[in-house]
Amino acid sequence: DVVLTQTPVSLLISLGGQASISCRSSQSLVHSNGNTYLHWYLQKPGQSPQLLIYQVSNRFSGIPDRFSGSGSGTDFTLKISRVEPEDLGVYYCLQRTHNPDTFGAGTKLELK
Amino acid sequence: QVTLKESGPGILQPSQTLSLTCSFSGFSLNTYGMCVGWIRQSSGKGLEWLANIWWNDDKYYNPSLKNRLTISKDTSNNQAFLKITNMDTADTATYYCVRHTTGTPFDYWGQGVMVTVSS
Numbered sequence: 001d002v003v004l005t006q007t008p009v010s011l012l013i014s015l016g017g018q019a020s021i022s023c024r025s026s027q028s029l030v031h032s033n034g035n036t037y038l039h040w041y042l043q044k045p046g047q048s049p050q051l052l053i054y055q056v057s058n059r060f061s062g063i064p065d066r067f068s069g070s071g072s073g074t075d076f077t078l079k080i081s082r083v084e085p086e087d088l089g090v091y092y093c094l095q096r097t098h099n100p101d102t103f104g105a106g107t108k109l110e111l112k
Numbered sequence: 113q114v115t116l117k118e119s120g121p122g123i124l125q126p127s128q129t130l131s132l133t134c135s136f137s138g139f140s141l142n143t144y145g146m147c148v149g150w151i152r153q154s155s156g157k158g159l160e161w162l163a164n165i166w167w168n169d170d171k172y173y174n175p176s177l178k179n180r181l182t183i184s185k186d187t188s189n190n191q192a193f194l195k196i197t198n199m200d201t202a203d204t205a206t207y208y209c210v211r212h213t214t215g216t217p218f219d220y221w222g223q224g225v226m227v228t229v230s231s
């Protein structure tokens with residue numbers, strides 16, 4: 001199975017600051033069709049995960065432009081600018097290029 | 113408005129079969145490109161994808177559990193189902209039902225149902 005390694009495990013950020021989360025894959029996530037199926041989710045405390053970014057850099061409906069995704073091949077990054085209280089929780093990356101789908105272990109974003 | 117809600121037994125004994133139901137609204141599993149999946153979350157293994165069923169009845173399973181999983185749907189009642197045989201304490205987790213499309217992956221999630229396996 002593809003292993004997704006997220007760093008850091010936890011992140012202390014001040015309100016209004018910027019956060020950067022890395023997701024590295026054990027294999028290239030470029031599909032044979034040319035697409036890269038790497039996605040990002042946020043699980044707020046006590047809630048189900050919610051989709052933030054799909055296919056590396058596309059924001060899902062209603063997701064503010066403070067969230068941005070980038071990367072290619074095996075290295076991907078989620079950036080959150082101007083962190084707000086509702087951004088706190090655990091961020092996960094997910095790959096759907098290779099079967100089975102696999103998630104990273106998560107990065108917990110907390111307030112400094 | 114897309115909503116999904118899981119239901120299940122809550123607690124069961126080792127070796128029993130888990131039967132979960134996902135009741136959804138705001139979309140149809142008769143529509144091209146629509147899919148319902150199951151994902152579980154445990155403290156030990158994090159988030160783990162289990163299975164997907166598509167509008168055309170194609171089914172996909174996580175190979176690590178494939179022999180134990182059966183996914184099905186009832187499109188007329190907007191429901192999807194998951195059965196897991198031979199449950200073990202390691203299967204204790206919160207089980208989520210999720211919508212999935214060819215465009216957006218796991219874009220809507222249910223609230224999850226906690227399942228505990230204990231003798």
